[in-house]
Structures are given as C-alpha cells and as structure tokens.
Amino acid sequence: DQQVKQNSPSLSVQEGRISILNCDYTNSMFDYFLWYKKYPAEGPTFLISISSIKDKNEDGRFTVFLNKSAKHLSLHIVPSQPGDSAVYFCAASGETSGSRLTFGEGTQLTVNP
Amino acid sequence: GAGVSQSPRYKVAKRGQDVALRCDPISGHVSLFWYQQALGQGPEFLTYFQNEAQLDKSGLPSDRFFAERPEGSVSTLKIQRTQQEDSAVYLCASSLAWGQGKNQPQHFGDGTRLSIL
Numbered sequence: 001d002q003q004v005k006q007n008s009p010s011l012s013v014q015e016g017r018i019s020i021l022n023c024d025y026t027n028s029m030f031d032y033f034l035w036y037k038k039y040p041a042e043g044p045t046f047l048i049s050i051s052s053i054k055d056k057n058e059d060g061r062f063t064v065f066l067n068k069s070a071k072h073l074s075l076h077i078v079p080s081q082p083g084d085s086a087v088y089f090c091a092a093s094g095e096t097s098g099s100r101l102t103f104g105e106g107t108q109l110t111v112n113p
Numbered sequence: 114g115a116g117v118s119q120s121p122r123y124k125v126a127k128r129g130q131d132v133a134l135r136c137d138p139i140s141g142h143v144s145l146f147w148y149q150q151a152l153g154q155g156p157e158f159l160t161y162f163q164n165e166a167q168l169d170k171s172g173l174p175s176d177r178f179f180a181e182r183p184e185g186s187v188s189t190l191k192i193q194r195t196q197q198e199d200s201a202v203y204l205c206a207s208s209l210a211w212g213q214g215k216n217q218p219q220h221f222g223d224g225t226r227l228s229i230l
Binding site: 032034036042043044045046049091093095100101102 | 157161
C-alpha cells in the first residue's frame, strides 16, 4: 500500500528553466509534508516543508504547493541549476500515521547546462 | 557536531553475524529515527525515540532488529543473525521536535551501507 507516490521516476530540464516535481498521497490524515534532495552516497537533505494549514510555502528558489482536495503536492525549483541534479523525495506524516515519515519512491532530476 | 553522524559508513558481514550501527544525532535534538532504504526506493521507517524512550518500534522487520538510546543521545541499531535481505542503507535522522502537531523537519545522516554476504 503505497501511500505516497511519485509517478515520474525521472525529469530532465534545461538550466534556468522551471523544474516541477509532483507527489500524490492517499492518506487524508497526512498533515505535514516535506521535500528532500539526495545525492549519491549521501543521506537525504531537507529542502522545504509545508503543513496542511497552508497551501504554499516558499524558500528562495524552492516553492512547495499543497492541494489538499486533490491530495497532491508539488515542488517548483526556479531557476533550475545543474547543482540541483539529484533524486528528490517527498514525504508525509500525520497523527494517525504515528511517528513515521512515509516517503515516495523518488524522482531523479537532471538539469542540463 | 553540525549534522547527524553515522558510523561505520560501510559494513560487510557474513550471514549469521551480528552487527551494530551507530548514530550521533544533532546536539539538542530529542527525537531520533531509524530508517531502512533499499536500492531505488524511499526510506522506510524502522523505529523512533524521544529522548531515551523508544516510543515506536512498529517498523522493525523482525525480532532480530533491536535499537537503543540509553542516555537520550547516541543511538545504536543492532541486527542479530544477519540475513542477506538485511542488506540495505540504514539511515538515522533527528529532529528538534516531533508529534502532537509540533513536527520539525527530520535531518538525516549519510547512512551506513550494510552488505551481508
């Protein structure tokens, strides 16, 4: 039962353009969402989070949008840079899911110079 | 230290051996988590501590897996009688606060890559 899904295994964009990474979830009790970036042989690095009381959170080049009715969130990176090339994971938690973060399978982003 | 520190970075063991993986969380973080990550997948939750108390161990796959955090800081994940399916990256994360609507981001270490031969 995959409660958090990232349906695109990979995404390729040109440097300077916008990257949009998508994530869907099935558990309506999730109320806290995070995006992580992961380089090979390193642990996930926290990027940005959003709680369910908001529909948007912005931090520099990164913006996360939450659509609760559609159970969908997205991460926008603008402008994209080659150093953004990594695997991006979305993760979710809620009181009914207890202590855990539930992760998606990840999307490999490649930003071409 | 500045971040979550895990050791060893790589561990190779023969099937049937016991292994111990160490996690040093960010100073002041009361919440500590262990995750298991298989190749090409997202991390999967194993267990959670708040200070020294293990509040959730529902993700531990079998009774061969045991975690402790006796003084509320460093944590050790122990796997007894290792099997080949235990091969994975084991990630530790810590957070300033977790639960009861006060979630703060979990920050991860670089993991221990465990290979069972």
